[in-house]
């Protein structure tokens with residue numbers, strides 16, 4: 370794997386001069402599940418800090434290492450790289466019980482956690498009442514359900530905006546924590562009292578369980594903004610890890626079928642405590658086709674044999690919920706929007722090998738709405754109900770792609786596909802992945 374070695378270098382070999390830090394943001398360019406975990410794990414080999422900046426344990430970032438599969442839901446995907454400090458940023462909503470479980474599932478030692486994990490004091494907690502509320506709201510939505518992961522994400526962010534959240538730093542003083550918890554639970558009393566959720570809103574039960582877990586993690590609580598600024602001043606490499614994807618952004622996504630955080634690159638600033646000038650390169654991860662899990666518009670969705678084939682070949686089942694993902698061709702209209710919303714410097718095109726067996730590959734280059742051709746995402750949400758994708762077909766390569774020989778060794782039709790995507794989007798495809806392993810990456814433009 371010569372190419373990989375050249376691209377990654379050793380950690381020593383990539384150290385920067387003091388004051389010459391580099392930073393990069395990795396976001397999902399589609400509806401999540403693009404393969405961000407693998408990319409963050411790979412780039413973490415050259416980073417000093419990895420910062421998760423939004424979302425919660427609704428994410429499922431998968432990393433294959435040897436014969437082991439690791440799925441990170443809340444831990445940053447840099448945890449498998451010794452020497453990298455991983456930060457849970459202020460834009461995240463954190464379920465402490467799930468964090469504790471994940472640490473044991475992944476098998477990270479307490480010593481490693483103490484040395485390498487930090488949690489922003491401003492991170493809001495997901496409490497049992499949030500999960501109960503997520504479940505109850507989803508079931509009362511009936512046909513209009515969003516298809517949430519039921520991890521309490523939306524209700525936890527409601528508390529943040531409502532100023533009724535309990536944050537990590539609140540747990541450092543028991544009296545203060547009890548006051549904050551009372552306010553948080555009080556704000557839900559009317560809607561949940563007397564229901565099956567009364568247990569989830571039980572003050573003493575929530576207080577004792579949360580404090581027990583919080584005590585374990587108290588030494589990790591920090592001012593993430595100051596920590597990252599100090600790292601910057603020392604010339605450290607920072608990597609900001611987004612979760613979900615651009616089209617699930619609470620503002621810019623397919624509202625209301627979205628998650629409740631800012632998944633776009635701008636979220637890296639507010640969710641980490643760094644200013645916009647601290648951001649260097651911005652990469653959007655996109656599959657070579659498109660998937661979506663949960664409800665909501667999906668213009669290139671393929672219902673039938675081809676969609677089923679993409680799902681089976683790509684193993685498109687949720688890493689968090691195991692739900693089958695909806696599958697379709699690559700959507701250039703949607704991706705152009707992602708390029709703009711995130712100021713993408715480049716695309717990381719993943720899972721190219723899933724297309725190996727297709728004799729022709731569809732790409733949506735425009736939409737047709739009520740007979741009108743559109744090259745931008747429709748403003749009117751009602752238009753999305755009748756949107757029809759205009760599909761151009763490109764020749765498939767009908768050969769096994771592998772990263773081993775580098776970009777030039779890819780089949781000509783596969784390179785054609787990659788280069789057509791670059792032309793359509795107007796940004797380079799900086800990396801390509803074909804295969805699960807950490808090393809199955811072709812780097813065309815180094816990040817750090």
Ligand code: IMP
Pocket residue numbers: 400401402427428429515516517518519520521522523612613617626627628629662663664
């Ligand atoms: P929530 O984030 O659990 O509230 O779910 C809101 C929407 O975002 C649902 O359609 C979920 O399926 C989707 N979603 C949340 N997290 C992920 C993810 O990590 N990958 C893909 N979809 C996600």
